[in-house]
Amino acid sequence: MTHTQKLGLxxxxxxxxxxxxxGATVWGVTALVGxxxxxxxxxxxxxxxxxxxxxxxxxxxxxxxxxxxxxxAVNITIDDGPDPRWTPKVLDVLAAHDVKATFCxxxxxxxxxxxxxxxxxxxGHRLCDHSMDHDTKMDKKPVAYQQAQILDAKRxxxxxxxxxxxxEYYRAPGGAFTPDSRRIAAANGMRPLxxxxxxKDFGKPGxxxxxxxxxxxxxxxxxxxxxxxxxxxRQTVDALDQVLTWLKEQGRPTGFPVRTAxxxx
Numbered sequence: 144m145t146h147t148q149k150l151g152l153x154x155x156x157x158x159x160x161x162x163x164x165x166g167a168t169v170w171g172v173t174a175l176v177g178x179x180x181x182x183x184x185x186x187x188x189x190x191x192x193x194x195x196x197x198x199x200x201x202x203x204x205x206x207x208x209x210x211x212x213x214x215x216a217v218n219i220t221i222d223d224g225p226d227p228r229w230t231p232k233v234l235d236v237l238a239a240h241d242v243k244a245t246f247c248x249x250x251x252x253x254x255x256x257x258x259x260x261x262x263x264x265x266x267g268h269r270l271c272d273h274s275m276d277h278d279t280k281m282d283k284k285p286v287a288y289q290q291a292q293i294l295d296a297k298r299x300x301x302x303x304x305x306x307x308x309x310x311e312y313y314r315a316p317g318g319a320f321t322p323d324s325r326r327i328a329a330a331n332g333m334r335p336l337x338x339x340x341x342x343k344d345f346g347k348p349g350x351x352x353x354x355x356x357x358x359x360x361x362x363x364x365x366x367x368x369x370x371x372x373x374x375x376x377r378q379t380v381d382a383l384d385q386v387l388t389w390l391k392e393q394g395r396p397t398g399f400p401v402r403t404a405x406x407x408x
Contacts, residue, residue, distance in 0.1 A: 200403040204329040206320060206337040207312070209406045210365045212398025217365045217390055219244040219383075219397055220338060222273055222314065223345075223372030225252055225259035232380045233371045234266055240387040242397045245336070247271035247314040250296030252372060257303035264308045269399055271312035272297045272333055279317030286323045293327050311402055312336040334402045339364025344379045353382035358389065366400055 210216035219237070221244050224230045230246075237244055246263050248270065253260050264270065274281065274292040281289055297310045313328035314336045315321075325335045340360040342353045357367055367386070369379050390397065 202329045202332055202334050202403055203405060204322075204325040204335065205406055206325065206335045207400045207402070207406045208337050208339055208364045208366050209401045209404070210398040211401050211404075212396055214365075215394070216396045216398035217361070217367060218400045219367055219369065219387075220247060220271070220314070220336070220400070221245070221369050221371045222247040223252075223277065223370050224248055225256045225263065226372040226376070227256055227259065229371045229376040229380065230256075230259050230263070233369075233376075233383065234262060234268075236380060236384045236387065237268070238266065239384075240391070242387055243267050243269070243399065244397075245269045245271050245312060245399060246371070247273040247312070247336070248296075248300050249273050249277055249372065250275040250299040253296075253300040253303040257305070260300060260303040261305060264304050264306070269312070270300055270304060270308060270310045271314050271336055272300060272310045272328070273314050274316050275299075277316040279319055281315060281324065282319040282321045289321065289324045290327050293324060293333075294331060297331060297333065312400065314338075334400065336366070336400055338366045338368040340367040342367065342369055342379075342382070344376070344382060345370050345373060347375065347378050350378045350381040350385065353378060354385045354389070357382075357386050 210218050219242060221233055224233075224246060225248060233244075243266075246268055248260065250272075260270070272293060273296065275296045276292065278284070278292065281292060293313060297313075300310050301308060310333055312335070313324070313333040315324055318337065320335060320337075328335050340357055340363060342356045344353045361367070369383055370376060371379065387397075
């Protein structure tokens, strides 16, 4: 090979290497080399955008409690709807305080009230899968049953929402998570979502008791559980208004639960 040919070959190799490096930087991936010298599948760099056609950032299987808004933020979560009477009232309270929440919906309820699902999305709130039948004994059932409960509800909620809206969390009814249900949710882009403050509003103890529960338990962590379905929720509506006023007085912002970040709590 002549000196000129060697220079040309080196130039082509350098250009190819440069292009490969640029491609890896653009897509935020790093190719790993195994002990046998072969390249393994690309691994997304932390916080990097996903390449076209990839499933997106990895969603952990661990149960989330922390807030994307940081250590001082509070996550408002609303379960068991949507309900034609109470969901609009909850949305009105949230709008009055300029607060966004996460709505954990039961699949058939979403199918029955697609207008409310769309209204939740239009308000800038996030969607959460709360199963098909709100079976609090799901953790005792076969994996196939758990999968159907989770994925059928996700489909119904997203169909009701329309416009490409996605369900971003899964909350097991009564907290009945299993390793399998968490794996199924995460594999389908939904972060398992827990709570730190149970307001006990489902039992209708009175608005004052609901507010007191939040003030008493908020030190446990940032995610607060309310309900907009399952019966008369007027106490919840009144208590939510008072809680949001109190949080503002305390200098506590509101936010969404973490989805792709590890949960330190």
